[in-house]
Structures are given as C-alpha cells and as structure tokens.
Amino acid sequence: MASLHLEHLTKTFGNQTVTRNVSLSVEDGAFCVFVGPSGCGKSTLLRLIAGLEEASSGRIMVADRDVTKVPAYDRDLAMVFQSYALYPHMTVRDNIAFSLRTAKRPEDEVAAKIAEAARILKLEDLLDRKPAQLSGGQRQRVAIGRAIVKQPKLFLFDEPLSNLDAELRVHMRVEIARLHRDLGTTVIYVTHDQVEAMTLATKIVVLRAGEVEQVGSPLQLFDDPDNIFVAGFIGSPQMNFFKAKHQGGRLFATDFPDQSCQAPALSAALAEGQDVTVGLRPQFMGLEGNASLELMIEVVEHLGSETLVHARPPGSAQMMTALVADGRNLAPGQAFVARFDPDRLMVFDATGKRLR
Amino acid sequence: MKPRLTLRWIVFAVAVFVMNFPVISTLVTAFKSPGEVSRNPSLWIETPTFENFATVLTTSDRLNIYNYLWNSTVAAGIGAVLPIVVAFPLAWAIVRRGVGRAILFPLVVNLRALPLIIFAIPIYMMFSVAGLLDTRLGLGLILAVVNLPLALMLLVNAVAEIPHEIEEAAHMDGARLPRLLFRIVLPLCRPALITTFIFGFITAWNEFLFGLMLTTSKAVPMTVGASFFFATSGGGVQWGVAAAVMVVAALPPLALGLVMYRRITGSLVAGAVKG
Missing domain, CATH: 2.40.50.140 (Nucleic acid-binding proteins)
Structure with a gap:
C-alpha cells in the first residue's frame, strides 16, 4: 500500500505533448480513476506511473520514493492490461506464479499465494488450463490474480473491462470494488466509461488533451463541476x-x-x-x-x-x-x-x- | 467411387509420380545389381540386392561413410544452431529496440541474394590463417553464416508477432531482460525456432561448395564424400553404389524433418490477449 504523487509530469512524443504538466496526489488506499475521452492521455499517464514510458519532465513519487527513473521491473507495481496480456505458453498457475518466481520466493510461499488468489478470484478449477482455454472473463480474473499475488504498492488497471460484454462488465466491476475493499491497496484505474468511474472511484481525475480538468470525488464532480467539459463528461445521461x-x-x-x-x-x-x-x-x-x-x-x-x-x-x-x-x-x-x-x-x- | 473423385486421384497420383521421379528412380537403382542397371532401365527391379548398400556401408582406407555422416552431422548441427543463438537476441533487439532495423537487418537478409562463391577465396585465406581448414568447426562456422539471413528473417517475424503487452506484463512482474528473453520470448518463438533449425540443418547438410573447398580428409561432409563413391572401382560410374550412397545421405535430414515437423504447432500466442 502506498500513496502516489505526480509533480509537473509531462510526456512528449516527437513534437506532440501527450500529458502536460500533470500534478496529482493520490492517498494511500484510494481508488483513483483517470477518466476522459479517447486520446486524452489517460493511458499514457498510467504507463508513465508503471514505468513503461519514460517521463519527458516532472517527478513520480510512489510511497515517497522518487521512481521517475526507476525501470518498470523495479517499481514494485502491478498492472492489469486491457488485453489481459497473459503468458500464453504457461498455465494459469504459472501465470499467477511468474512474478513470485521472478522474485525468487520460496515454492511453499508461491503455492500458498496461488491458492489464496485462486480462492479470492474463484480460479481453483482453472489453475492447470492455458489462457487459450479460458473465456474473456476468466482471463481477466487470471490477469487480476497475477497482479494481487505480488502484493504491490499500487494496482494499475488499464481499461480492464472494455473487452468484456455488458453483463460481465457489471459483474467484474463489483468484483474489483470488492477486491479493493478487501485488500485496501491503492488503485489507479483508467477508463473512458464514466459509469465505471462513478461507481468504482473514491477519487476521479478528469483528463482532456493531456491536462487535468478536475479532481474530486464522484459526487463532487457530478454536483459541482469546474467547467463545461467536466459537467458534460460526468453524469449519465449527459447534461x-x-x-x-x-x-x-x-x-x-x-x-x-x-x-x-x-x-x-x-x-x-x-x-x-x-x-x-x-x-x-x-x-x-x-x-x-x-x-x-x-x-x-x-x-x-x-x-x-x-x-x-x-x-x-x-x-x-x-x-x-x-x-x-x-x-x-x-x-x-x-x-x-x-x-x-x-x-x-x-x-x-x-x-x-x-x-x- | 464417383468418377470425379477417381479423376482427382489419378491426377494426384500422376503429379506425385512425376515430381518424385528422381527420388523413385534413385531408390530403385540403389537396389539393382550393376549388371541390371546397365541392362534394365525400367523402374521394375528383377533381382533386388543389398549389394550396393553393403559396398557403401563397408569402410575402407579411402572411403568411410560413417566419418562423412558424422562430419555432416556436427557441421550441420553447428550451422543450424549457431545462427539461432546469434539471431534470436538480435531479432529481439531489431524488433523491440529498433537496433539495426534501417541498415543491418536488410543488409544481412540480402546476403542471401549473393552467390556464395564470391566468399570462397577470402574465407579460404582466413580459415587457412585461423587453422580452421579441414575441421568440422570451420565448416560449421561457414554454414552458420550461410544460414544466418534466413534465421534472422524468420525470428524477426516471430518476435514481431508477440504482442508487446506480454513483454510489458513480464516487466511489470519484475522480469529483467534475460528472464524476459528466455522465459517469455524464447518459448513463444518455439515454432519459428524449430522451423529455423530444420531449414538450417537441411541447407547445411546439403551444402557442397564450402565442403569441397574447405575440407580435404578429416572433415569431409557427406555431400562431398558421396561423390567419392561414384567411381569406387576406378572405372566408369557405378550407378547402383552412387544411388545407394545418395539414399543413405538423404536419410538423416529426412528423419529430422519428419520428427521435428510434428513439433511445429500453430501460433503459440493464442489466448494471450483479448479474444
């Protein structure tokens, strides 16, 4: 568990600025959702936090440690990708165990953590299957399992539900909310779906064209938007x-x-x-x-x-x-x-x- | 059987026969006695004999097929494995880091278009200085160079097919480059690795030019050694013996292809990302 602080974070690709001077604080244990339309820079911001992109300027602090220049594999974060990104040649068990074995944890600890994650995510019967033998929802649960066994400082979710059908999306949304309540780990979650943002978040960051438009709790943004963009983006049906x-x-x-x-x-x-x-x-x-x-x-x-x-x-x-x-x-x-x-x-x- | 189906089978059978005629002809000749070879040119064997194979498989001071087979196995093994060892990390660096994508990659791949003979003289001189003439290692090294372009091309395509997110997921799971390469990328490239190995091994096994040029006695490969059998008695070509040596020489790569082919499964990336 950890807090996250971004200080004047900017990312440019060539002459295009994708995130501009983003400063933000996310408290320990918060469920923070980055929301905005396509191309607003929310996924890039998440990838900067993950270490999968290098910041052009600014600072990223995780648990008061400056990780701006630290490579992704040393940041002690876990990420759930939009496309799940499971290791297709490994079983569910080996997928979940990969980070633990990479960290050279003892095998009995690995086995215990896999069992615990499988119990939480109802994956017990699927542990010996390969990803190709799983449905979309099951793959998503494996991806989450892979993240939770690591006990990371932050969970990063990059539009994790966008490939699921409507019914499963609602189900997984509840699962993720429950998981956050049970584990208490700080979550950074990217979505373009404002309903997901409203239902899951304790804090919403609305982004547009790489800049933060407003930060607040879901009801704050709904009741008291700072500008016409936030007013129009938050709330369904639209204002x-x-x-x-x-x-x-x-x-x-x-x-x-x-x-x-x-x-x-x-x-x-x-x-x-x-x-x-x-x-x-x-x-x-x-x-x-x-x-x-x-x-x-x-x-x-x-x-x-x-x-x-x-x-x-x-x-x-x-x-x-x-x-x-x-x-x-x-x-x-x-x-x-x-x-x-x-x-x-x-x-x-x-x-x-x-x-x- | 319906007439259309019958016709289809006849066409298949004719096509198979015509395309494989050289192989069938060689196989048949290998089982004919010298007298029958000169008397009976048909594909029918009057008195089948193993005499030619006995001649081929009997060692003498001048001819030792077991040595040729061993030399070819070692040299082709080096020539098939070494390009993979070199090309695999290079392919990853080209695809993921863009290293050499502009110049090195097209340059190496286009090496394949050059006739190998132009390398003959400089390589002979270099090998002479390095003491690699008439050694299995020397022959294997040059066969590796011959195979490198194809290996690089196949492996670059294989690495490029792996979704980037899988590698990013491994990074997030704490994997540094070596673990990423050997636990994630390498297993996912398995079909391409096997294909590269088979093609490389067969190409190296069949190579004649460098075998002839760089070896004299100790490291003579099967292709060059086979040619020694063509005139074992000092007179005209003994076609039966020549055919038998060709059959023996063709068996190892054929067996390898049949065994390894089963291991080339479809894409291993299925189920990795959404779907």
Whole structure:
C-alpha cells in the first residue's frame, strides 16, 4: 500500500505533448480513476506511473520514493492490461506464479499465494488450463490474480473491462470494488466509461488533451463541476446545454428566445446582456419545480423504473433529455413541460468556466 | 467411387509420380545389381540386392561413410544452431529496440541474394590463417553464416508477432531482460525456432561448395564424400553404389524433418490477449 504523487509530469512524443504538466496526489488506499475521452492521455499517464514510458519532465513519487527513473521491473507495481496480456505458453498457475518466481520466493510461499488468489478470484478449477482455454472473463480474473499475488504498492488497471460484454462488465466491476475493499491497496484505474468511474472511484481525475480538468470525488464532480467539459463528461445521461443571454435576472435561450427562466443565485452577478451557456442535468428535469421549459417530445425510452424523454423546444433543433420518474403516459408528439428548480441550473461563461 | 473423385486421384497420383521421379528412380537403382542397371532401365527391379548398400556401408582406407555422416552431422548441427543463438537476441533487439532495423537487418537478409562463391577465396585465406581448414568447426562456422539471413528473417517475424503487452506484463512482474528473453520470448518463438533449425540443418547438410573447398580428409561432409563413391572401382560410374550412397545421405535430414515437423504447432500466442 502506498500513496502516489505526480509533480509537473509531462510526456512528449516527437513534437506532440501527450500529458502536460500533470500534478496529482493520490492517498494511500484510494481508488483513483483517470477518466476522459479517447486520446486524452489517460493511458499514457498510467504507463508513465508503471514505468513503461519514460517521463519527458516532472517527478513520480510512489510511497515517497522518487521512481521517475526507476525501470518498470523495479517499481514494485502491478498492472492489469486491457488485453489481459497473459503468458500464453504457461498455465494459469504459472501465470499467477511468474512474478513470485521472478522474485525468487520460496515454492511453499508461491503455492500458498496461488491458492489464496485462486480462492479470492474463484480460479481453483482453472489453475492447470492455458489462457487459450479460458473465456474473456476468466482471463481477466487470471490477469487480476497475477497482479494481487505480488502484493504491490499500487494496482494499475488499464481499461480492464472494455473487452468484456455488458453483463460481465457489471459483474467484474463489483468484483474489483470488492477486491479493493478487501485488500485496501491503492488503485489507479483508467477508463473512458464514466459509469465505471462513478461507481468504482473514491477519487476521479478528469483528463482532456493531456491536462487535468478536475479532481474530486464522484459526487463532487457530478454536483459541482469546474467547467463545461467536466459537467458534460460526468453524469449519465449527459447534461443538457443551451446558449442563453442574461437579461433582467432571467436567462433567455438564444435558440428559442420566447422561453426564459430565472437565473440561479450566483456569488458574482451576471452582467446585463452577458452570453452564457446553461447546463441542466436530465435528472433534475421533471414534473415539479418553480421554473420550466416547454418542449415537444420526440422520443420516449421507458427504462422500467424511470423514463428517458428526448424532446426539443418548438421551433428549435436543440435536443434535450429529461429523466423522469413517472413517465409512463408520455408519448412522442406530446407537449411536455419540463419543470425544474432554477438553483439546479449551472452557468458557464464563454470560455466554458463555471460561474458559481 | 464417383468418377470425379477417381479423376482427382489419378491426377494426384500422376503429379506425385512425376515430381518424385528422381527420388523413385534413385531408390530403385540403389537396389539393382550393376549388371541390371546397365541392362534394365525400367523402374521394375528383377533381382533386388543389398549389394550396393553393403559396398557403401563397408569402410575402407579411402572411403568411410560413417566419418562423412558424422562430419555432416556436427557441421550441420553447428550451422543450424549457431545462427539461432546469434539471431534470436538480435531479432529481439531489431524488433523491440529498433537496433539495426534501417541498415543491418536488410543488409544481412540480402546476403542471401549473393552467390556464395564470391566468399570462397577470402574465407579460404582466413580459415587457412585461423587453422580452421579441414575441421568440422570451420565448416560449421561457414554454414552458420550461410544460414544466418534466413534465421534472422524468420525470428524477426516471430518476435514481431508477440504482442508487446506480454513483454510489458513480464516487466511489470519484475522480469529483467534475460528472464524476459528466455522465459517469455524464447518459448513463444518455439515454432519459428524449430522451423529455423530444420531449414538450417537441411541447407547445411546439403551444402557442397564450402565442403569441397574447405575440407580435404578429416572433415569431409557427406555431400562431398558421396561423390567419392561414384567411381569406387576406378572405372566408369557405378550407378547402383552412387544411388545407394545418395539414399543413405538423404536419410538423416529426412528423419529430422519428419520428427521435428510434428513439433511445429500453430501460433503459440493464442489466448494471450483479448479474444
């Protein structure tokens, strides 16, 4: 178990900067998820921590030890790869034992640790099989087994669930969460799936174009995003955005100016005539609230316990999504008055920065 | 049997016969007596005899087939194994580190395109100075050079097929370069290693030019030694004996190929990464 500190970490490939000046602290025992769209540099950041890429500048501290120049095999970390990367010529048992035998641990200790890992991951019956004889989920469990027997300072996971089908992904997500609770080892986990990030993390790092956009707990990022990117990236379904102009304490939608709503209370008042982007989460649009938007329903998705309503203001192409609890009577073509509390609105300036 | 199937079998049989005619003809001749060879050119043997094999397998002061076989085995063994020993780490360095990818690799592979005869004189002079003339080691070394381009090409392809993540996983598991190479990369290259060994051994076994040039008595290989049998009685060519020596000379690489071929399994990388 260990903490992780990154100080001004930068990685360039040729003239392309993949991670830029990343500074970050992850406490001992945390489950930290790097999340962001494809190409945001999250996997590169993980590979820098692993030692599989060399940092162009900056420092990496694991358990207060500077490992920036230490090769991967000496960092005492374990990594689970997106593609599993099992040793195909070895049995499951030998795959799991490889790191222990590399470290020249006594064979009785190796056997005990394999048995323990097999018990935790339910691999007992598979120990003598080769990777080619395993299903995707079983291979993933072997890859995790290989990581846990090492008792590393940090677990690094590089999109470990992205090759699994939806059902197995949910199952493995729970398994990984349970494993983290039981072992208590610090985890650094990369994903592009914000649901995975929200459900697993104690701390989320949102990345875009190689830079950290915001760091916080899942609910912090959901409730209080710093900018329009984080607001849009975190939360499912995605936050609704529309352009608006501030006039007389009200926000007039640019695209459908016949509709307006009361501006939320902000610490610094909005200037008269200021152009802003307004964000409103689908979860906060429903049948109750002091403010409203008049919409025309285009598509209704009944999810069982709740209903996803895709609608747009009459005369506008701006699609909006509302997640309503009781929407069984809603149908396409109907008028729909989406009500909300104006304090739920988030306001972003022209640069995308949140105005609080 | 359906007519189409019958026709197919006839075509197969004719093709097999035509392509293997030299082998069949040699095999048949080996079992004919000298008189029958000159009288009966057909593939039918009137009175089969082991006389030719007896002549070949009987040693004399001038001819010793066991020595030739042993010389060829040792030299071809060196000529097949040494290129693998050299090419395996080099192939890894070329693929993973890019060492020599621009110049060295194409240069070595293109050596194969050069006629070997152009190396003859400088090698003879070097071997003469180094005391390697007429030694099995000397012959093996030059056969290794002959085999190196093919070995390098096959092993570069084999290393390149191994997913990079497997090697990264080994690094994360604490493996330094030697353990990575010998416990992970080497076993995964096994089919290519066996192929390289078989091709190398057969090429080295069949090599004639350097055998003729660099050996005189102690290290004469089978190919050169076989030619000594062609005129054992001092007169014209004894075709039966010549055929018998060719059959004996062909057996070891044939046996090796048959035994080792079973060990060339498909890709060993199956199941390593997603799928």
